[in-house]
Amino acid sequence: MIAPELEKVLGVPVTVTNITGGSGWIGYDSLMNSAPDGQTIGMISATGLVAGYVDPGTGRTNTYRDFAPVVNFASDYQVICVRPDETRFKTFKELYEYSKENEVLIAGVAGTGSDGMVVGKLNSLEGANFVHMGTNGASESLTNLYGKHVDACVIDISETTAPAKAGQVKILAVAADKRVPQDPNIPTIKEEVGVSLVNFSARGIMTPAGVPEDTMKILRDAFMKVFQNEELKKTLAAQGIVVELMDWQAYEKYLQTLEDEYKVIGPKYFGWELK
Known part of the structure; x- marks a missing residue:
């Protein structure tokens, strides 16, 4: 194109x-x-x-x-997604607080690219405990989320267009310095926990x-x-x-x-x- x-x-x-x-x-x-x-x-x-x-x-x-x-x-910002029926945490702040007491398994593309970097940055938040489950791509990350094999997933916001429209995921936060035009209703991680996390x-x-x-x-x-x-x-x-x-x-x-x-x-x- x-x-x-x-x-x-x-x-x-x-x-x-x-x-x-x-x-x-x-x-x-x-x-x-x-x-x-x-x-x-x-x-x-x-x-x-x-x-x-x-x-x-x-x-x-x-x-x-x-x-x-x-x-x-x-700049295809990463977002943190959970299942729509998730009851343990309904906001990123609640997910972060949960991670202080519990291991949070988060799916993302394997390796040290954007998804791996986000998980590393999440663990730089005080007391956080996020464990990266590596996948072969966004679709596999989402499949693991749908199947309840993980607690959350991190993917590029461009990858959420279809699943979000279909009501298959709930996006808790975006790793951006301000809200993004794809969905201005998604809060930034900084809005949620007071710490800037951009990726x-x-x-x-x-x-x-x-x-x-x-x-x-x-x-x-x-x-x-x-x-x-x-x-x-x-x-x-x-x-x-x-x-x-x-x-x-x-x-x-x-x-x-x-x-x-x-x-x-x-x-x-x-x-x-x-x-």
Whole structure:
């Protein structure tokens, strides 16, 4: 859906190639090793990118600095969901208080990406005891919630559009700095417990490092224009994704912040032994 709009702005064909595996790093390696001529760009999940090298177990030496940021176009905030018939806790504050006395099993995508990071941050709340049950994706997390195999689940808000509409989940809180347009009735975690807890799946565009600045300017200007297209915004919104632009400088600053967060959360909650 993005490629056709980019073709209109740049006036050249855009070919999409999906490269999966390695928590995104097979694609990132391909992008990083491509010619720095502006002809190859890639969509990046910031958490997968940064966790994939801060984690010493991966043995990677490349970092986000081996790429050049173009734009981050969406911040898909994580939400905490429970079953609609849940009686032990009806608000996130009640869930948090419950976790001080009881182990809370929370489903989320396995590993150290966005969901794992949220669980780590939840456990940074004083006295909290959240245990991450890793899954292979949002649908599996929701299935475990429906089947009462877990107490709660953490997923991207874009993944809640259908189940929330069908009344299959109750969203207790969003890990955002303010209420989100997808559902302004959802309180933030800070509103509930007085502590700021922000986490999202950053959806961005990058090139390999070393692309000439004049070419980077063309790409950056083009993508800023693409994501201001109202029809594209509506299409993305229908999928639960609200366009929230970071220009390349803000995106770069965010990547540094995320790297710093992983260096704190990793040793505490993922058992990483950083040098």
